Amino acid sequence: xxxxxxxxxxxxxxxxxxxxxxxxxxxxxxxxxxxxxxxxxxxxxxxxxxxxxxxxxxxxxxxxxxxxxxxxxxxxxxxxxxxxxxxxxxxxxxxxxxxxxxxxxxxxxxxxxxxxxxxxxxxxxxxxxxxxxxxxxxxxxxxxxxxxxxxxxxxxxxxxxxxxxxxxxxxxxxxxxxxxxxxxxxxxxxxxxxxxxxxxxxxxxxxxxxxxxxxxxxxxxxxxxxxxxxxxxxxxxxxxxxxxxxxxxxxxxxxxxxxxxxxxxxxxxxxxxxxxxxxxxxxxxxxxxxxxxxxxxxxxxxxxxxxxxxxxxxxxxxxxxxxxxxxxxxxxxxxxxxxxxxxxxxxxxxxxxxxxxxxxxxxxxxxxxxxxxxxxxxxxxxxxxxxxxxxxxxxxxxxxxxxxxxxxxxxxxxxxxxxxxxxxxxxxxxxxxxxxxxxxxxxxxxxxxxxxx
Amino acid sequence: xxxxxxxxxxxxxxxxxxxxxxxxxxxxxxxxxxxxxxxxxxxxxxxxxxxxxxxxxxxxxxxxxxxxxxxxxxxxxxxxxxxxxxxxxxxxxxxxxxxxxxxxxxxxxxxxxxxxxxxxxxxxxxxxxxxxxxxxxxxxxxxxxxxxxxxxxxxxxxxxxxxxxxxxxxxxxxxxxxxxxxxxxxxxxxxxxxxxxxxxxxxxxxxxxxxxxxxxxxxxxxxxxxxxxxxxxxxxxxxxxxxxxxxxxxxxxxxxxxxxxxxxxxxxxxxxxxxxxxxxxxxxxxxxxxxxxxxxxxxxxxxxxxxxxxxxxxxxxxxxxxxxxxxxxxxxxxxxxxxxxxxxxxxxxxxxxxxxxxxxxxxxxxxxxxxxxxxxxxxxxxxxxxxxxxxxxxxxxxxxxxxxxxxxxxxxxxxxxxxxxxxxxxxxxxxxxxxxxxxxxxxxxxxxxxxxxxxxxxxxxxxxxxxxxxxxxxxxxxxxxxxxx
Numbered sequence: 001x002x003x004x005x006x007x008x009x010x011x012x013x014x015x016x017x018x019x020x021x022x023x024x025x026x027x028x029x030x031x032x033x034x035x036x037x038x039x040x041x042x043x044x045x046x047x048x049x050x051x052x053x054x055x056x057x058x059x060x061x062x063x064x065x066x067x068x069x070x071x072x073x074x075x076x077x078x079x080x081x082x083x084x085x086x087x088x089x090x091x092x093x094x095x096x097x098x099x100x101x102x103x104x105x106x107x108x109x110x111x112x113x114x115x116x117x118x119x120x121x122x123x124x125x126x127x128x129x130x131x132x133x134x135x136x137x138x139x140x141x142x143x144x145x146x147x148x149x150x151x152x153x154x155x156x157x158x159x160x161x162x163x164x165x166x167x168x169x170x171x172x173x174x175x176x177x178x179x180x181x182x183x184x185x186x187x188x189x190x191x192x193x194x195x196x197x198x199x200x201x202x203x204x205x206x207x208x209x210x211x212x213x214x215x216x217x218x219x220x221x222x223x224x225x226x227x228x229x230x231x232x233x234x235x236x237x238x239x240x241x242x243x244x245x246x247x248x249x250x251x252x253x254x255x256x257x258x259x260x261x262x263x264x265x266x267x268x269x270x271x272x273x274x275x276x277x278x279x280x281x282x283x284x285x286x287x288x289x290x291x292x293x294x295x296x297x298x299x300x301x302x303x304x305x306x307x308x309x310x311x312x313x314x315x316x317x318x319x320x321x322x323x324x325x326x327x328x329x330x331x332x333x334x335x336x337x338x339x340x341x342x343x344x345x346x347x348x349x350x351x352x353x354x355x356x357x358x359x360x361x362x363x364x365x366x367x368x369x370x371x372x373x374x375x376x377x378x379x380x381x382x383x384x385x386x387x388x389x390x391x392x393x394x395x396x397x398x399x400x401x402x403x404x405x406x407x408x409x410x411x412x413x414x415x416x417x418x419x420x421x422x423x424x425x426x427x428x429x430x431x432x433x434x435x436x437x438x439x440x441x442x443x444x445x446x447x448x449x450x451x452x453x
Numbered sequence: 454x455x456x457x458x459x460x461x462x463x464x465x466x467x468x469x470x471x472x473x474x475x476x477x478x479x480x481x482x483x484x485x486x487x488x489x490x491x492x493x494x495x496x497x498x499x500x501x502x503x504x505x506x507x508x509x510x511x512x513x514x515x516x517x518x519x520x521x522x523x524x525x526x527x528x529x530x531x532x533x534x535x536x537x538x539x540x541x542x543x544x545x546x547x548x549x550x551x552x553x554x555x556x557x558x559x560x561x562x563x564x565x566x567x568x569x570x571x572x573x574x575x576x577x578x579x580x581x582x583x584x585x586x587x588x589x590x591x592x593x594x595x596x597x598x599x600x601x602x603x604x605x606x607x608x609x610x611x612x613x614x615x616x617x618x619x620x621x622x623x624x625x626x627x628x629x630x631x632x633x634x635x636x637x638x639x640x641x642x643x644x645x646x647x648x649x650x651x652x653x654x655x656x657x658x659x660x661x662x663x664x665x666x667x668x669x670x671x672x673x674x675x676x677x678x679x680x681x682x683x684x685x686x687x688x689x690x691x692x693x694x695x696x697x698x699x700x701x702x703x704x705x706x707x708x709x710x711x712x713x714x715x716x717x718x719x720x721x722x723x724x725x726x727x728x729x730x731x732x733x734x735x736x737x738x739x740x741x742x743x744x745x746x747x748x749x750x751x752x753x754x755x756x757x758x759x760x761x762x763x764x765x766x767x768x769x770x771x772x773x774x775x776x777x778x779x780x781x782x783x784x785x786x787x788x789x790x791x792x793x794x795x796x797x798x799x800x801x802x803x804x805x806x807x808x809x810x811x812x813x814x815x816x817x818x819x820x821x822x823x824x825x826x827x828x829x830x831x832x833x834x835x836x837x838x839x840x841x842x843x844x845x846x847x848x849x850x851x852x853x854x855x856x857x858x859x860x861x862x863x864x865x866x867x868x869x870x871x872x873x874x875x876x877x878x879x880x881x882x883x884x885x886x887x888x889x890x891x892x893x894x895x896x897x898x899x900x901x902x903x904x905x906x907x908x909x910x911x912x913x914x915x916x917x918x919x920x921x922x923x924x925x926x927x928x929x930x931x932x933x934x935x936x937x938x
Contacts, residue, residue, distance in 0.1 A: 001798070002533055002725075003810050004888040013817045013889060025812045025833055026705055028674035033710045035805065039575050043800030046537050053794055057546025059561030061554065064545045070553050073781055080474050082506055084543070090520030091513035094534050096865075097731040102920040103860055105458070106516035107730035110509065113463050116938040120496045126936040129731070132587035135781035143631075165781045172598075172749070172777035177633060222490060250492050263781065272542075273562050274552030274782025276587070276733030288934060294731065299930035302923040305459045311930040322636045327590045327627035334729030337509075344463045344505045345473035348497040353476040356483075363484035382490060399555065411553055434480040 001046075063271065065406060067436045069365075071386050071427025072216070072411035073134065073163050074274065075266045077244065077354070078431060083268045083341045087334055097294075097330065101309045102301075107333065108308035111296045114340040121246050121343065121351075122260040123253020124282035129294035129331040131279030134240060134263030135166040138210060139173035140281060140292050141238045141259045143326060145208035146180060147290060148236060153207035154179050159198060160187035161215025162240060164416050170210075188419035190217055190378050190388065195226035202229060208236040208259075213252060214245055217425065218362070218386030219379060227256030243267055243280065243339075244429075245384045247355030259283050268342030269335050278335040288312075292326035357430040358385050365428045365437045372445045378420065385429065388413065391422040391444075398424070398444060405443050458921035460511055462938045467498035473505050515921050516730070517865050523891050525818075527837045527868035527880025528622070528670060530700045530722035535798070538726065538791035547790050552782040556756075556768040562786065563767035566753035569793045573739050576804060577699075577716055578707025581745035583752050583772075584737045585784040589697060592717030592736025593664075594628040598776045599715055599740065599747040600662045600691045601632045606747075606774060612661040612689070618647055620671060620872040625664045625695065634661055641874055645673040645830040647681050656688035665713070666695040670872040670880070671830050672815060672837035674701075682712025691715070691744075699723040700884070701812060701835035704805025715740040720785075724792035735788035746774040751783050810885035811836040814892060818883055821896045825903040829875050837882035839875050842906075850906040852877040854913035858905065861919045862898035 005013075010022070019025060026034060044052070068076050087093060091106060098104030098111075111129045118127035131137045142156050156174065158167055167184060174180045185201060187193055193215060202209055209230045214220045223239065230237040239252035241262035252260045264278030265271070283291055289312060297311035346354065366387045370377040374392035389410065391398055399409035410426035417423060428437065442448060500508075517524070524531035542548065550562055570582045586592035597615065604612045615634035617625045619641055626636045637655055640648040647665070663685050668674045675681060682692045694708045694716035700723050702708065708716050720726050721734030728734065740748065751769035759765040769783060799807065812835050819838040823831065826840040842852040856866030856879065868880040883892060905912050917923065 002535060002886050003806055004886070005810060005813070009889045010813065013813055017813075017816045017820050019816075019833075022809045022813055025809075025816055025835075026674075027833065028676050028835075029706045030679055030711070033706050035705060036578070036707050036710065038704055038801040038804055040572065040796075040801040040804070043803040044797050046535075046798065049794055049797045050537060050541065052797065053541040053790070054544065054546075056561040056565055057541075057544040059564070060546045060550055061558035062545045063549040063551060068551060070551045072553055074552050076551070078476075080502075082473075082502055086506065086509045086513075088539065089510070089513045091516045091518045093539075093727045093729050094519035095516045095730045096524065096526060096529060096531060096728045100517070100856075100860070100866055101925045102857070102917050102922045103517035103865065104515075104730075105460075105922055106512040106514065109460060109462070109512050109515070110730075112936075113938065115936055116462070116464065117497070119937045123492075132591065132733070133781045135778070136587065136591075163781065165778055168778040169780065172779055173631070177631070220490060246492065247495065248486070248491060250490050254492070270548040270787070271551050272548050273550040273554075273559065273786040274784070275780065276735070276785040276788055277781070288936065295936060297930040298935040299926045299933075301925050305457060305922055307459065307922050307925050309925045309927050309930045311927070311934070311936075314931075322626035322630045327594055327624045327631055328588075329590050329624055330588050330732040330734060332729075332733045333731030334727075335733055337730065340463075341505060341509060344498055344500055344508075345502060346497070347467075347472055347474075347499045348495050349472045349499070350474045350476065351497055352495055357476055357479060359486065360479055360481050360484045364481035382487060403555065403558070408551065408554060408558075430476060437481075 066408050067406060067440065068408045069410045069426050069428065069440060070408050072425055073165065073263060074271045075427065075429055076271060076431050077266050077429055079268050079270065080345050082345060083338050086341055087338050092337060093334055098310060101307060105307055108296050110337050110340055112298065112308045114336045115296060117340055117343045118280055118282055121243055122241060122282045123251025124260050125285035126288045127282040128291045129296055130336045131281050131293055131328065132332065133275065133277040133279045134261065135169035137261035137279035137281045138166045138240055139170045140326060141210065141261050142170050142174045142208060143292065144259065144290050145236050147325060149207050151178050153205055155181050155183055155205045155207060157198060157201055157206050157209045158182055158184045159193060159211040159215065160184055161193040161217060161219065162210060162212045163216050166240065190219065193219065195221050195223050199226050199229035202233045202235060204233060206233060206235040208238050210238045210240065212240040214242060214384040217379065217388050218383035220249060220382040220384050223255045242385060244355055244358060247351035248359060258287060264339050267339035269338055276332060276335060278332045278339055293328050294331045354430050358428065361432055361437065362387060362428040365426065368437060368441045369444065372441060386425055386427045388420065389424045389426055391424055394422050395424045402443055407440055407443060458515065463498040463500060463508060464938045466500055466504055466508060469499055471499040471501050473500050473502040522863055523887060523895055524865040525867050525881045525883050526865065527882045528697055530882060530884055532725050532884040533886040534725055534727040535795060538794045541794045542787045542790045548787060560767055563753050565793055566789060567767055569789050570753060572796050573718055573737055576703060577739050578709030579739040580742050581748060582737060582739035583748040583750060584789055585749045585779055586736030586738055587780050587785055588732065588734050589717060589719040589736045590624045591779055592738045593624055593695060594631060595738045595749045595776060595779060596693045596715040596717050597628045597632045599744050600693060602747040602774065602776050603691065603744060604661055611659055614659045615661050616655055616663040618669065619874050620669045621664060621666055622670060622695065622697065644832065645671045646675045646677050649677055649680060652681060652684055656684050660688045660690040662691040662693055664693045664695060666698060668698050668701050668835040671839050672834040673830060674835050678711050686712065697722065698836060701808055703808040705808045715744050720788055720792040725795045726788045726791040733785055733788060735785040746772050747776055748772045749777065749779045750775045807885050814883040814885060814887055818881060818892055818896065822899055825900050837880060840879045841875050841877050842879050843877040844906060847906045847910060850910050850913055852879050855879060855902055857924065858902050858913045858916035859898060860917035864895055864898060
């Protein structure tokens with residue numbers, strides 16, 4: 001299958017090395033532990049493997065068969081056919097990191113275009129080649145802030161509207177690192193998540209303020225004044241975005257962000273039970289040399305052709321070792337490529353359309369759900385993609401009932417946010433037709449009981 | 454005149470009013486939006502679908518890739534990526550799953566993650582594992598962080614020194630510092646092993662642990678590994694294993710049985726998932742019972758055991774004293790599906806065949822090349838080896854020149870200038886999936902280049918000549934920083 005050696009070739013090779021058997025190559029391994037038994041099943045053929053995997057895949061409830069109202073950090077969007085076709089080219093997906101630019105211009109130019117597209121989308125000057133996901137991008141932003149103040153400012157103020165898992169990852173990376181502190185204001189209601197409150201809490205020990213836009217609950221705030229207040233205290237301002245929302249909404253760049261991070265999964269990457277995704281990371285040009293991760297820059301070759309290379313590598317771990325800006329030594333190459341293709345295909349018009357569809361459909365759904373007796377929408381201001389609904393009974397009961405109708409209900413907020421009551425975070429994208437939404441409301445309202453046996 | 458290979462960018466190809474994708478007309482009324490919150494301009498390119506397809510196809514043709522040829526990159530394990538793994542990962546029952554779906558709707562996927570954790574444990578000899586790390590570097594960060602958490606849990610706050618051999622990969626010190634450790638280097642002895650006297654001198658009450666890559670980055674299995682792990686344990690430290698080179702050990706030895714306490718895997722190296730032009734790969738971390746409570750989470754676990762009528766219920770579990778989350782969800786699931794597919798096809802016997810043939814190919818190349826290229830550590834290697842491209846009678850030639858010239862012979866260059874302890878290092882890892890014919894062609898090219906180095910060194914300095922692009926001006930790239938179009 002994947003090992004081509006014929007017995008004769010193997011013998012010839014062993015003879016040229018000067019050993020009798022392949023086992024002789026492993027004499028440095030302690031004899032007592034050499035060649036242990038592996039408690040694994042015998043290997044399968046491709047046909048058998050395919051059948052087994054198909055069976056395991058079919059044991060799951062795929063979004064293809066569902067009407068889905070789950071978001072909370074992973075979104076179901078239409079993925080144009082051209083994307084998978086292009087990223088399935090062996091020239092892209094079986095290539096290594098483009099350390100040899102002479103024979104890697106495909107990957108390098110694609111990343112350069114990705115960086116350019118992300119910078120334009122976020123309204124920033126520069127972008128890196130990506131981090132693992134939105135959560136680790138947030139953590140890397142915190143690390144950037146630590147380095148920016150050479151460890152002298154120990155506090156990172158994080159909005160309670162930042163995805164709870166992103167907060168958790170920031171704590172894993174930064175909490176207690178050289179005395180750093182991740183500070184999330186105690187919050188019991190959605191109204192308390194607002195830029196004014198964060199501005200008041202920013203002080204001289206704050207290295208960075210991190211907000212989400214739209215926030216975890218779908219709320220959209222203008223952060224222009226907050227950015228100014230953060231800068232007045234000498235700190236950095238970081239905005240974690242949903243890139244689809246930026247097809248419509250004012251950019252963090254326009255608001256004064258220093259760093260923009262976010263989850264790039266909505267840009268043509270399948271939900272795949274949580275990964276691999278795409279960590280967006282863009283900054284103002286003054287911070288370009290402080291960004292961690294791979295960065296591609298334009299240059300020329302010795303034949304006078306415009307070309308691209310990995311640049312600013314002096315920041316990275318293989319050169320700087322313990323003084324590196326981060327230990328990261330990869331990017332989400334193929335997913336960055338998918339995002340670049342997605343943004344190029346949709347372009348100016350398509351990106352605005354998809355954002356507008358998500359916005360309009362979410363508002364239609366919110367109005368419709370809000371009119372069902374016993375249900376209340378908590379979002380009072382502008383929202384995008386998502387909104388919070390308080391249900392008359394525990395969310396888990398509704399979701400179970402919805403599932404019988406092949407509907408994946410919203411994200412249950414009750415364990416992370418007990419103060420909100422029986423709260424469900426409902427996500428709506430262009431994939432939810434009016435009929436889907438009406439049907440969702442119908443089942444939520446309990447109007448389907450007549451038809452059940 | 455040579456042909457120009459440079460391609461316009463998507464912005465240069467853009468034409469106002471063109472669109473590559475259209476969404477359906479809205480079926481709901483338009484909602485109000487405060488104009489102050491709308492963006493003023495959306496400077497995205499405007500292209501047709503064909504524009505986009507042709508552009509990225511033309512770009513792909515400028516790449517080298519495993520599907521096109523031999524990729525002997527040391528420490529990167531550029532083996533063949535089986536096509537069936539691409540198909541299984543794209544099955545809608547895997548790719549179209551939301552991470553927050555009720556676990557009852559994810560039982561096939563959770564079983565897969567659970568079984569993959571189990572396979573990694575069985576191959577390595579450990580008893581616990583987590584697949585949440587996104588990449589090798591993150592798996593390594595987790596392993597080191599777990600060692601820090603272990604000492605903190607025992608209220609031992611003196612243990613802040615992490616030992617790292619001088620042959621180690623640069624991520625090792627970077628991960629250690631991120632976990633709050635001070636790094637001390639350990640020298641390598643003349644046979645390429647960890648220097649035992651040097652190590653003894655560093656074993657004291659400040660010791661937190663050691664990070665060992667075995668086989669090391671010279672491709673050599675440490676002949677004193679038992680003594681090394683013994684010394685560290687006696688001093689109260691823990692042993693971290695960098696699993697970058699696990700391809701050499703599958704079915705050959707279980708790191709847990711050598712005294713390692715925690716180890717990371719790179720699924721994209723050892724288990725053949727594609728490198729994707731730089732990612733996404735997937736890390737994984739496995740450990741002993743002692744360290745299991747500190748694993749990053751969530752892990753796939755059996756929440757309710759099987760009954761006579763029902764199979765077990767799988768779900769997510771956070772280890773008791775976990776170092777926490779390292780990603781938004783629970784790891785690179787689509788990569789895990791590919792690795793799992795590969796592992797099922799290998800089974801118990803296949804694993805050992807991988808390591809055996811990886812070592813066979815590496816030793817075959819080493820023997821064929823060692824008379825033409827200086828070999829600083831001349832003993833049987835594992836899956837890779839390091840040459841020193843430094844000849845007294847060809848003083849102007851460097852490893853970089855050999856690497857660049859190889860491209861004219863249609864091969865990807867080996868890793869160069871690493872490990873740092875070999876000055877003009879060429880680190881060669883053929884992997885088990887390359888045939889004798891390919892290796893022979895590579896040997897021929899390497900021998901020809903060694904001759905050229907002596908007879909026509911200018912050929913090497915100017916190389917490559919036959920690639921679509923020549924050597925790039927890297928100084929200009931860093932100085933006149935241009936990161937966007």
